[in-house]
Amino acid sequence: MIKVALTGNIASGKSTVQDFIENFGYKVLDTDVVGHEILKTSSEIKDAFSNYDVFNQDKTISREKLAQLVFSDKKLKDKLESISHPLIRDKMIEFFEQNSSEKVIFVAIPLLFEANMQDLFDKIIFVYADDEIRKKRLILRNKYSEDYAEIRIKSQMPQDKKVVLCDYVIYNDADVESLHKQIKDVLSFIL
Secondary structure (H helix, E strand, C coil): CCEEEEEEECCCCCCHHHHHHHHHHEEEHHHHHHHHHHHCCCCCHHCCCCCCCCCCCCCEEEEHHHHHHHHHHHHHHHHHHHHHEEEEHHHHHHHHHHCCCEEEEEECCCCCCCCCCCCCEEEEEEECCCCCHHHHHHHHCCCCHHHHHHHHHHCCCCCCHHHHCCCCCEEEECCCHHHHHHHHHHHHCCC
């Protein structure tokens, strides 16, 4: 089985690439979804942030409030990641075991390098989009202020440092046809 990481910085278009890959019939584990589930179920995270205003009225963690908090305080971001990253790693290993008969499987993992999980994969695909394009996407899609979009972009390792660590790069700053062709090309190399 070939284990492929699909990564890219915020608003690069990873989800679009993931959709194409899933439409081709491949299994993809989305670690953003896993992370959201962990936020809902982890008593350790709830306990760690119990003294902060990050809860909804029903005592569940508000992703938006938690994000605002951790992206303004590196120590709290590190605290959250020290709890969530090992749990996400466990879910990925479980996904590999459950799909061991597949020829190739994918894991969409935005923080691959930040979480130091590249050792789990045989191949790494990086989705790249220009920083200005990504900032515009965040402002439009997520309704972020320009300052907050900038904070979110700068919270990740720069793209140029990641590109050299990857096996394949898909450039997502043109049209959908170009993106689709690049994905097909990369898949043909992997298979």
